[in-house]
Amino acid sequence: MLHAVQVSLTPEQKFQEYLSTRPRAQRFTGQQKDMVRFIFSSHEHFDADSLLEEMRKAGIVVSRATAYRTLTKLVDAGLLRRLVTGSKTTFEHDYGYPNHDHLRCSACGKMIEFENPELESKLKEVASLHGFQMDSHSLIVQGTCAECKKAKNSRRKLDLI
Numbered sequence: 289m290l291h292a293v294q295v296s297l298t299p300e301q302k303f304q305e306y307l308s309t310r311p312r313a314q315r316f317t318g319q320q321k322d323m324v325r326f327i328f329s330s331h332e333h334f335d336a337d338s339l340l341e342e343m344r345k346a347g348i349v350v351s352r353a354t355a356y357r358t359l360t361k362l363v364d365a366g367l368l369r370r371l372v373t374g375s376k377t378t379f380e381h382d383y384g385y386p387n388h389d390h391l392r393c394s395a396c397g398k399m400i401e402f403e404n405p406e407l408e409s410k411l412k413e414v415a416s417l418h419g420f421q422m423d424s425h426s427l428i429v430q431g432t433c434a435e436c437k438k439a440k441n442s443r444r445k446l447d448l449i
């Protein structure tokens with residue numbers, strides 16, 4: 289896990305601000321408040337279904353449609369980031385968290401976060417070659433994590449015996 293960055297507003301305040309500056313101001317509903325509070329109580333990568341499941345366990349009942357709509361708004365408001373790999377969509381905190389990239393294990397689905405200043409400046413360089421100004425980036429490197437690699441290797445050894 290990376291270090292959080294200092295932000296001036298709480299996630300709730302930031303979302304409130306977003307809703308009030310929509311072309312048509314929207315109400316910050318109790319269900320949305322519960323969701324924002326729940327999501328920002330821990331930093332994890334999550335998908336919509338597991339979030340719904342976790343919230344239900346915590347006694348927060350939100351309909352599927354409301355949950356999906358709210359997640360889209362949270363991405364739009366800059367609070368969450370959407371990570372898409374193949375047919376899978378994962379969410380994570382964007383607000384109050386540094387821009388970082390991921391290594392994704394295709395065997396167990398684990399996401400390893402990393403920050404790399406050299407990569408950062410390389411990406412800026414590539415962008416500027418195209419006259420492009422980089423605001424953020426979202427790189428997902430696919431492969432096999434250390435544990436899964438080890439498991440695979442020991443299986444292979446067993447096969448040889």
Ligand SMILES: [Zn+2]
Pocket residue numbers: 393394395396397398432433434435436437
């Ligand atoms: Zn793995």
Ligand SMILES: [Zn+2]
Pocket residue numbers: 333380388389390401
């Ligand atoms: Zn992440």
